Amino acid sequence: MSIFTLLRLAFRVIARNKARAMLTVLGIVIGVAAVIAMVALGTGAQQNIAKQIASLGSNLIILIPGTTNVAGVRGGGGSSTTVDVDDIDALRREVKSISLITPANRQQVQIVAGDANWGTTVQGTTPAFYTVRDWPVETGAQHSELDEASQNKVCVLGKTVATQLFGTDDPIDKWVRIKKVPFRVIGVLLAKGQSPMGTDQDDAVIIPFSVYRQRMAGTQRDQIQAAYAAAIDANSAQAAVDEMTAVLRQRHHLRESAEDDFSIRNLADIAAASREVSDSMTLLLGSIAGVSLLVGGIGIMNTMLVSVTERTREIGIRMAVGAKARDILVQFLVEAVVLSAIGGAIGVLFGWWVARLLSDATGWVTVFDPAVAALAFAVSGAVGVFFGFWPARRAAQLDPIDALRYE
Amino acid sequence: MSDTPVIDAVALRKVYAAGDTPVVALADVTLQVQKGEFVAVVGASGSGKSTFMNLIGLLDRPTSGVLRLDGVDVARLTGNQRAIVRNHKVGFVFQGFNLLRRTSARENVELPLLYAGVPARAREEAARLALTQVGLGDRLEHMPNQLSGGQQQRVAIARALVNQPALLLADEPTGNLDSATTREILKLFVDLNLHHGITIVMVTHESDVAAVSRRVVQFKDGHLVLDGPPPPEWTPAIGVPWRQAAKVEAA
Numbered sequence: 001m002s003i004f005t006l007l008r009l010a011f012r013v014i015a016r017n018k019a020r021a022m023l024t025v026l027g028i029v030i031g032v033a034a035v036i037a038m039v040a041l042g043t044g045a046q047q048n049i050a051k052q053i054a055s056l057g058s059n060l061i062i063l064i065p066g067t068t069n070v071a072g073v074r075g076g077g078g079s080s081t082t083v084d085v086d087d088i089d090a091l092r093r094e095v096k097s098i099s100l101i102t103p104a105n106r107q108q109v110q111i112v113a114g115d116a117n118w119g120t121t122v123q124g125t126t127p128a129f130y131t132v133r134d135w136p137v138e139t140g141a142q143h144s145e146l147d148e149a150s151q152n153k154v155c156v157l158g159k160t161v162a163t164q165l166f167g168t169d170d171p172i173d174k175w176v177r178i179k180k181v182p183f184r185v186i187g188v189l190l191a192k193g194q195s196p197m198g199t200d201q202d203d204a205v206i207i208p209f210s211v212y213r214q215r216m217a218g219t220q221r222d223q224i225q226a227a228y229a230a231a232i233d234a235n236s237a238q239a240a241v242d243e244m245t246a247v248l249r250q251r252h253h254l255r256e257s258a259e260d261d262f263s264i265r266n267l268a269d270i271a272a273a274s275r276e277v278s279d280s281m282t283l284l285l286g287s288i289a290g291v292s293l294l295v296g297g298i299g300i301m302n303t304m305l306v307s308v309t310e311r312t313r314e315i316g317i318r319m320a321v322g323a324k325a326r327d328i329l330v331q332f333l334v335e336a337v338v339l340s341a342i343g344g345a346i347g348v349l350f351g352w353w354v355a356r357l358l359s360d361a362t363g364w365v366t367v368f369d370p371a372v373a374a375l376a377f378a379v380s381g382a383v384g385v386f387f388g389f390w391p392a393r394r395a396a397q398l399d400p401i402d403a404l405r406y407e
Numbered sequence: 408m409s410d411t412p413v414i415d416a417v418a419l420r421k422v423y424a425a426g427d428t429p430v431v432a433l434a435d436v437t438l439q440v441q442k443g444e445f446v447a448v449v450g451a452s453g454s455g456k457s458t459f460m461n462l463i464g465l466l467d468r469p470t471s472g473v474l475r476l477d478g479v480d481v482a483r484l485t486g487n488q489r490a491i492v493r494n495h496k497v498g499f500v501f502q503g504f505n506l507l508r509r510t511s512a513r514e515n516v517e518l519p520l521l522y523a524g525v526p527a528r529a530r531e532e533a534a535r536l537a538l539t540q541v542g543l544g545d546r547l548e549h550m551p552n553q554l555s556g557g558q559q560q561r562v563a564i565a566r567a568l569v570n571q572p573a574l575l576l577a578d579e580p581t582g583n584l585d586s587a588t589t590r591e592i593l594k595l596f597v598d599l600n601l602h603h604g605i606t607i608v609m610v611t612h613e614s615d616v617a618a619v620s621r622r623v624v625q626f627k628d629g630h631l632v633l634d635g636p637p638p639p640e641w642t643p644a645i646g647v648p649w650r651q652a653a654k655v656e657a658a
Contacts, residue, residue: 001521016509317505320466321566322494322522324487400466404505 006331010338013307024303025343027296028383031289032347032376033354038285039372040355042278044365049274052194053267059231060132061098061240063091065224066261082261083224085213087251091229094247097240101229102128105212111205113165113176120161121204122178124212125228132230140172140187143208151210155183159191159202176205181215183207237266293379296343297387304336304391315395316403329396336388337381344380348373411478413573413606414440414463419472421458432458434629435472440608442573445600447617447637448610450626457578459626460610464497464576465489477573494522498567502579504559506551512538512562513547519570537565541595557588564595568605575599577609581616590645593619597647618643618650 014021065083085103092101106123129135130142143154155176162171162185171185192201213221229244231237241264248262308315315328352368359366421433433455440446450456461467462474465481474482477496484492498519499505506515516534525533538544541561551559560580567575577596581589597619599605611617618641625633637643643650 001524002527005521005527313505314507317507318518318522319490320464320493320499320505321519322490322570324490324522326487327490327522401461404466404501 001327001330003334006334007338009331010335013335014339014342020303021339021342024299025296025339025346027292027299028340028343028380029296029347029350031292031296032344032380033351034285034289034292035376035379036348036351036368036373037354037358038282038289040352040366040368041358041364042282042285043367043369044359045278045281046275047367048365049271049278053271053274059234059237059267060134061229061231061237061244061264061266063101063224063227063229063244063262063264066259066263082252083227083248084222085224086222087248088224088227090251091227091244091247095229095240095243097232097236097243098229099232100128100132101227102126102132103209103224103227104129105209105217105223105225106204107216109178109205109216111161111165111176111178113171113174116165118161118164120158120164122212122216123204123206124209124216125206126209128230129206129228132228135192136190137187138190139170140185142187143206148208148210151214152208153181153183153211153215154186154208156187156189156206157185158189158204158206160200161203161205162188178205178207179216231266237268241266293383296380297340297383300336300340300343300384301387301391303339304332304388305394307335308332308391308395311395312398312403312406315398316400316406319398319400320404325396328398329392332392332395333385333388336392337384340384340388341377341381344377347380348377351376411442412439412475413442413444413477414438414608415473415475415478416463417473419459419462419474420470421455421462421467422470431629433462433469436626436629436631438624438631438634440574440606442606443600443604445596445607445619445621446609447620447623448608448626449612449614449617449623451612453628454626455629456610456626458629460576460578460608463574463608464499465493490522494519495570496573498570498572498575500560500563500567500575500577500580502582504551504556504563504583506559506562506566508552509550511548511550512543512554512565515551515562516566516569518566523570533569534565537569538562540568541565555588556584557591560584560588560592561595564592564599568599573606575605575607577607579610579612581611581613586644589616593645597645601648613644614641615644617641619645619647621649 063083088101088103091098102125104123104125106121108119109122110117110119111122126148127142127145130137137156138159140156143152143156146152147154155178157171165171165176166174171188174185175182176185177183189202189206195201229240231240244264245260249260252261254261318328355366355368358364416436416438418435418437419433420435423430423432436459448456448459458467462469463476465476469482472482473480476492479492479496481489481492507518513531513534516537517530520530520533535544535547538547541564543558543561543565546554546558551562554562581592584592593616596607596609600607609620617623618637620637623633623635623637624631
């Protein structure tokens with residue numbers, strides 16, 4: 001029998017009992033839909049994470065001083081005073097695998113412009129910041145080395161801050177006050193969006209590091225809260241981390257056995273961490289989908305067994321007119337596969353629809369991958385073969401005489 | 408090849424292992440049926456006639472003995488080979504018609520050709536021809552439930568003949584039919600036998616049906632107890648030419 005004849009026969013039999021067919025394939029539908037929706041969301045999330053990580057700057061390395069440990073009370077990352085400006089200068093001089101390094105100290109402030117005000121983070125950093133963080137200005141200019149040297153009171157606003165203080169007006173050359181110190185706005189940064197941790201990166205104001213030390217840092221003017229460095233290329237990120245670690249350990253006179261009193265992370269670590277989270281999500285949802293497919297397969301097996309019993313007479317007739325055992329086996333197997341493939345097809349459409357719905361409702365990015373849809377469809381077909389085989393074999397092994405006499 | 412018997416059974420034996428005591432359903436039956444014969448198989452239920460039918464129809468295997476169908480030794484074939492022989496050499500007609508439900512007359516008739524691997528176009532043509540031959544040329548696309556009992560049995564006969572088998576095997580073909588329809592079907596059998604040379608073996612328990620045949624074989628307790636022309640005291644359900652000839656000879 002040609003495959004075309006077999007398929008036509010299978011579709012006809014299934015169409016005779018649509019309600020039963022639909023209930024039978026429900027498990028497959030849910031399983032496949034879960035896979036499709038999960039992968040669409042997961043891929044979207046991965047892309048989001050990748051984009052956010054890229055938004056931190058290329059080849060970025062982050063240095064944070066270690067935790068303080070005063071009589072057992074640990075202060076948390078960045079709370080200690082273990083890294084100072086001299087350390088940064090030493091790193092800049094001695095570590096060959098970084099091209100740039102800049103301190104980035106920050107604090108929460110209230111920024112005032114005319115009668116508008118806004119609570120935000122002020123960040124004191126050097127002009128290298130714009131390159132290291134890969135963060136150019138949208139309008140105006142970055143602050144320069146001259147601004148650093150002359151301690152010019154200029155600032156570059158993050159997009160959010162600019163909007164909050166000036167609305168649609170152009171903020172360039174306007175004045176703002178931070179901690180009662182007047183600053184001239186010289187630029188607005190390009191909008192960057194959320195960081196991988198979910199904070200709004202555009203809610204910040206950049207001022208020259210020299211001004212920050214002088215006017216904002218109070219007594220802690222030599223301390224570094226964080227520093228950003230750029231590896232010379234992506235391949236030397238790990239080498240840069242190792243060299244920086246070596247330099248700082250030596251400067252801090254740490255013994256072999258002592259722990260680092262700072263932490264240095266590169267983007268690869270951060271990316272790996274976030275991938276781990278989404279991988280475990282994928283695994284979880286994948287196992288749900290797997291269980292669902294299993295249950296769906298058992299549903300198909302059940303229906304096929306019932307169908308074989310109901311159609312014992314038909315099987316007898318077919319055998320009497322010359323059907324071989326193999327013909328009967330193939331007929332029922334094709335029926336099971338068609339059934340599960342219908343479930344798979346509905347599942348693909350349903351999953352895609354669910355992903356779209358979720359993305360509309362939550363704003364998550366979803367990515368529909370045709371290859372995944374094809375794979376899910378193929379797996380549902382395989383479920384049909386696997387769970388349809390036993391019922392089909394039972395049909396094929398019926399004794400023609402008994403089958404013909406079956407009432 | 409014309410002298411090759413359609414059925415050649417030698418010491419055909421079938422024993423069922425029912426519980427502790429084996430039941431001998433067929434005890435060493437030797438029988439030949441030649442091409443063009445019209446044989447009625449009669450006997451009470453349990454006489455072994457159904458077993459005999461199942462064996463020559465290749466639905467069952469003999470315990471021992473020789474069985475040749477149209478010259479082919481079929482006693483020890485594999486399941487697949489038996490299916491092929493069933494497909495090519497035997498056409499079945501059953502008491503309960505045994506048509507596939509919700510499947511048109513044409514598609515029912517096409518069924519044996521489907522398993523013979525005949526292409527769609529040729530199948531359809533052959534089915535149309537066979538149905539026309541049994542007088543249902545205008546009912547090709549009717550479903551079985553849209554046809555009368557007699558018409559359904561005609562579809563079954565068309566299906567049995569479509570592959571041009573050596574043997575038409577009919578198991579109580581009129582058992583479910585009223586007397587008018589019975590006559591109609593028997594006329595068709597006589598016509599097929601007389602004008603198309605089709606070999607027919609027909610199981611029946613009705614003497615007027617059996618009397619239509621040219622030869623009656625009777626089973627009792629698994630043994631062949633009678634083999635010859637229908638007894639003259641049996642009145643055939645329809646008039647048959649060979650019966651007339653026999654009467655003339657007798658006179």
